[in-house]
Amino acid sequence: MSEELKQAILRYTGKHKQAEGxxxxPVQGLSLVQRAAPSExxxxxxxxxxCLVLQGRKRVAMDSGVSSYAAGDTMIVTGNRPxxxxxxxASIAKPYLALALDLDPAVITELIVNAPEACPPQVAPDTREDLRDALRRLVLLLDRxxxxxxxxxxxxxxxxxxLLLGRQGPAIRCLGLPDSHVRRIARAVAIxxxxxxxxxxxxxxxxxxxMSxxxxxxxxRAITSLSPLQFQKHLRLIEARRLILSKGKNMSQVAFEVGYESASQFSREYTRMYGQPPIRDKQAASGLLAAVGAGG
Known part of the structure; x- marks a missing residue:
């Protein structure tokens, strides 16, 4: 991977991040990540x-299975997926570095309508180096x-x-077609x-x-791998964990804030997803933060 790009991300995240991890x-849709230790x-x-990984390694589980991404690997997600x-x-000497860019349906639509060359050929060319070079030039402009x-x-x-010309071009193309099933379901997901x-x-x-x-x-279900109710449950529990760990709110307050009518049901579903009850999860996270602070 480009040493220039890695140094640019190290420099920018080092200057602007407020906490480890x-x-x-820096701009809408673009995320830069630097982490000096493995994460939970x-x-x-x-x-x-x-998402382009520049250094370190990340494991990701989706409906299609578990994948591992190392330096030079690119992950492309073409739908809303849990x-x-x-x-x-990751380590202090060689931190995990990555950058991610949200795909913009409006840009994809404009390319499909106004740039016929963006339509992928039957045999997709290898556009990985072109993609990485464009991402590199975008990151290098952050200091200008x-x-x-x-x-x-x-x-x-x-x-x-x-991206449209690459191997996942047909799936990405669906994000820009106003009447595609992917685009239609995206409207429901936004709600x-x-x-x-x-x-x-x-x-x-x-x-x-x-749709009917x-x-x-x-x-x-075909596009997100979940039913609407399951999808909402994921959103609620993800937000609940954020509130518990970052805002210090009590469990009952969080349960009702994210939409649960029963604190006991909330605790059961939280435990099923995160492996331990909310209180224990908060205590474990607090202990980890204290250990990291003591080590620094």
Whole structure:
């Protein structure tokens, strides 16, 4: 991997991060990660993105199985997917370094409509080096804000172009087609993300997707690997853990805030997902932070 790119990420994250392991987001949609130690298992529901690992190693479990990503590997996610991941290889001498860019359906639509060359050929070319070079140039501009303001949109467009031409081009292309099942389900997912604490209204979600109730259920599970209720549960528990670990709120307060009517049900489902009850999980996280602080 480009040493220039690694040094740029080390420099930028070192200057701007507020705590170890916190992702820095210098521009909308772009995330830079530096971590000097392996992480605990983290649950999330990822949006469509491209992630390039520059140093270290990360293991990611999705519906398709468990994958390991090392320096030079690229992960492309083309739908909203529940994942469990952990940084498995990182140290002070060689921290884990990665960058990720959210895929923008509007940019994909513009490329499909106005740039016929963005349509992938039958045999997809290897565009990995072109993609990495465009990502490198975007990151290098972070220290030149005047130039970044002028060139950022063009570079993001170029990155999407190389992705469309690559092996996952057909799946990425679906993100930009207004009437594709992926794009329709994405509208329902946006509602679930915004209103995860509210009861699920399948009729509202199906209407947003422009589908019948039965077709909506079928396509939602095919695209996200979960039912709408399971998807909402993931969102609620992910937000609950964030509130417990970062905000210091008590368990009952968190349960009701994320939409549970029963604190006992919340505790059961939290334990099922994270392997231990909320209180014990908070104590374990606090102990880890204290150990890291003592070691520093």
């Amino acid at each position: 916190v992702t820095v987001r 298992l983290e649950h999330t529901v990822v949006s469509p993105l491209v 994942t469990a991941s952990r940084i498995s290889q 804000p005047e130039s970044l303001a002028v060139l950022k949109d063009g570079l993001i467009r170029e990155i999407h172009h190389w 679930l993300r915004a209103d995860h604490a509210q009861p699920v209204q399948i009729e509202r979600l199906a209407a947003a997707a422009g 109730r039965s077709a909506f259920h079928q396509h939602f």
